Amino acid sequence: MRCLVPVAADSPKSRLAGVLSPSERNAFARAMVIDVLLALSAVDCQPTILSTACIDNDRITSRARVEVDDRPLTPAINARLADGEPTLVVMADLPLIEPQDIQRLIDSNTDVTIAPGLGGGTNALAIREPSFRVDYHGVSFRDHCRAADEVGATVNTIDSRRLATDIDEPADLAEVLIHSNGAAAEWLTAAGFELETTGGRVGVSRQ
């Protein structure tokens, strides 16, 4: 099935501003995209990156076709869904993702398959119902369940920690260092981040 990976090319990951400079956020976001593309290529999925601007990074452009679309996420995806083709949408900030997670999405035979993110978001969608449309605003997991229901589509929710872990906030960086050794984890380590045990959940510190 067609696979779309939306990427916000300008000022990505603003909630990491407290720990990363703008150019670092950009580099870290690119590393996460590479992790997602590597997982996709391992299951022979040829993704198209929907980017808000041109991407000048060989490690990305060698692995995916890039389509520039400067519309917000929701209309950019829905414009593609209009042709009714079965579509997988995978967020670009899922560095824990593994090939078998994508396989679960591809193998699911419901009309709409949702992998929720932490905090009510939608991190991946496999869409086989031609009339389903996305809406990434607000508690999008709930909205997507409701939208599927409204068009009479069967829905399956994928219970995956790896797919749920989108990296948005400083505390999320710990998940990358704990559970991954991919490009994003490598980037964080090279930038001086390490795990810090504080008594509650493990966080990160930077040297």
Place this chain on the structure above:
Amino acid sequence: MRCLVPVAADSPKSRLAGVLSPSERNAFARAMVIDVLLALSAVDCQPTILSTACIDNDRITSRARVEVDDRPLTPAINARLADGEPTLVVMADLPLIEPQDIQRLIDSNTDVTIAPGLGGGTNALAIREPSFRVDYHGVSFRDHCRAADEVGATVNTIDSRRLATDIDEPADLAEVLIHSNGAAAEWLTAAGFELETTGGRVGVSRQ
């Protein structure tokens, strides 16, 4: 297999102090225990609660045997593991847990099966290797992988968002309201909590 559910009966959930009073934290923690016990009973698992103090709550004591053990978590569990009996350890603060999640733990045939929590913790363990011992301090997920390796045990990690979502911090309450309609979700709703969309991840507010 034997199933242990450790419960901190005194002053539970201290990191929720900003949003819940001591007696509310106590009641909310009890509601989460009930959600865990209901999931266990649905797969015919007869749990023993290891509590640091007596529990006077019919909805709990009717569903599980309670053993009072005032030692910290790690020695209390390891004292039971000493007899070599296969043991499932499930944390009491996993209100999203569903029967099939417990079944996955029971069905896993590796010597040690780990369901990591957010922030490097260990939310559930299925232990079939008699010489394996737990250590819940620090990045316990990593420590448990290492400990299994040291005794030559095979290890499997369960990739489950529901098992990963332990409820420790105010932001976690949103996960309960989004994904559950069990006792903990009911308690939060009755206490006036509702979802609040702030632009990033969904949080909660209280009326």
